[in-house]
Amino acid sequence: MQQPNPVLSALGDAGKRLTIARRAVAEAITEQAGHFTAEDVLAASRLRRRAVARATVFRSLDLLVDLGLVERVDLPSGDHAYVACEPDAHHHHVVCSACGRSVEVGELGLRPILERIESSTGFAIDSHRLELFGLCPECRATAASKRSA
Amino acid sequence: MQQPNPVLSALGDAGKRLTIARRAVAEAITEQAGHFTAEDVLAASRLRRRAVARATVFRSLDLLVDLGLVERVDLPSGDHAYVACEPDAHHHHVVCSACGRSVEVGELGLRPILERIESSTGFAIDSHRLELFGLCPECRATAASKRSA
DNA sequence: CGCTAGATGAGACTGAATCGCAACTAGACG
DNA sequence: CGTCTAGTTGCGATTCAGTCTCATCTAGCG
Known part of the structure; x- marks a missing residue:
């Protein structure tokens, strides 16, 4: 190794x-x-x-x-x-609220939204933070089978 | 009062x-x-x-x-x-990184983006958090005048 | 006015994070 | 291969936000 x-x-x-x-x-x-x-x-x-x-x-x-x-x-x-x-690449994380596993997602077209916000508020936005929480596929499956039990 | x-x-x-x-x-x-x-x-x-x-x-x-x-x-x-x-209304905050002032912005079309993420990752996203940081109009002005001085 | 569930204050307590400093070592140089 | 030293580390003390407990208090109702 x-x-x-x-x-x-x-x-x-x-x-x-x-x-x-x-x-x-x-x-x-x-x-x-x-x-x-x-x-x-x-x-x-x-x-x-x-x-x-x-x-x-x-x-x-x-x-x-x-x-x-x-x-x-x-x-x-x-x-x-x-x-x-x-x-390097700008990205965000999706975190599973059950098991904690996380995956990255790319830039995903947030830019136009930011521009909209800048022009409506007058702020010069220089950083943002988007954190997404939910259930990953495995935990969804687990949750579903538990519910049916 | x-x-x-x-x-x-x-x-x-x-x-x-x-x-x-x-x-x-x-x-x-x-x-x-x-x-x-x-x-x-x-x-x-x-x-x-x-x-x-x-x-x-x-x-x-x-x-x-x-x-x-x-x-x-x-x-x-x-x-x-x-x-x-x-x-009530779902919204996000834009926080000024210099003075701390914050303003609310509405829902701003994040939904389609979330759906895109759900389908590409398989996650069931149930909550998210978007925080925006930047300079408010006043602080931009202050910063600009300082810079020229 | 009196009652009681809900709320508060005081301060001990917890646990994450930071700091200061002496000891250690990775890596450069001869 | 040995030496040197700035960058690192370990340890322990410390700080500090946030929580907890429990006796006391009080808002609001009847």
Whole structure:
């Protein structure tokens, strides 16, 4: 297992050191199916051979957010979570409210809407945040079978 | 000054008691230009003759959120804030990233986009959250004049 | 006026997130 | 391959928003 881990190579590209702690965080992140909290990463690192200090997890996460490899989302519950995502392209996340799995969706024609808002309010909109919550196909199926039981 | 305060009358309609603490919170909220944090309300209540306990501020805020008189927004900074808003109609908020002032915008044709996402991802989207950040007209003007100076 | 469910205040408590600082190490350089 | 040092890390203390408990209080009704 060399390291096809995109998080690590991106760190290298950014001129950051590839420390043991960062490898551990990167691994913990890439094995998460959907969104995860800082605490999840912390717990995952502890299950592996290398535990990472809480402060370091936060520092690494901040770094990854800066690099655009990870994004912060605020769950409807108010909790803070993160999702791994492709850098560069502007996109949004659809988060399953049952299992937490998340998928990215592309830019999806929001632009004309933003322009409409800009002209009607006079605001110069420079950032937005669209978070979508619902049930993923699997959880819909589960919910449906439970209901019929 | 009787009480044309919409927050208070809505509380009454919902069968809730109009206590002194709630009046204080309602006043603090209605005098906020834009978004505000729980701490802001707390501070505002202290400046007036009637200080409200921290726990009560949170309880009142939760209540107002339930009644749809106030909405929670998560600032890009990660802070939790609230915005007063009209109940009932589905809408979104545009928040000025400089002064915090916020205005509501209506439903704005997001529906077709949501449908597109549902069919492409298989998710059943049941809630979404769109928060827009940018400069309000006043702050744009201020920024522009500063830049030319 | 008196009653009672609902509301409040005070402050202890929780848990996430941050900070400061000494110790460590990745990676550059000779 | 050894040395050097800025970037990192770990640890523990700390902060701070938000919650909880419970005794006390009161809005609003009859």
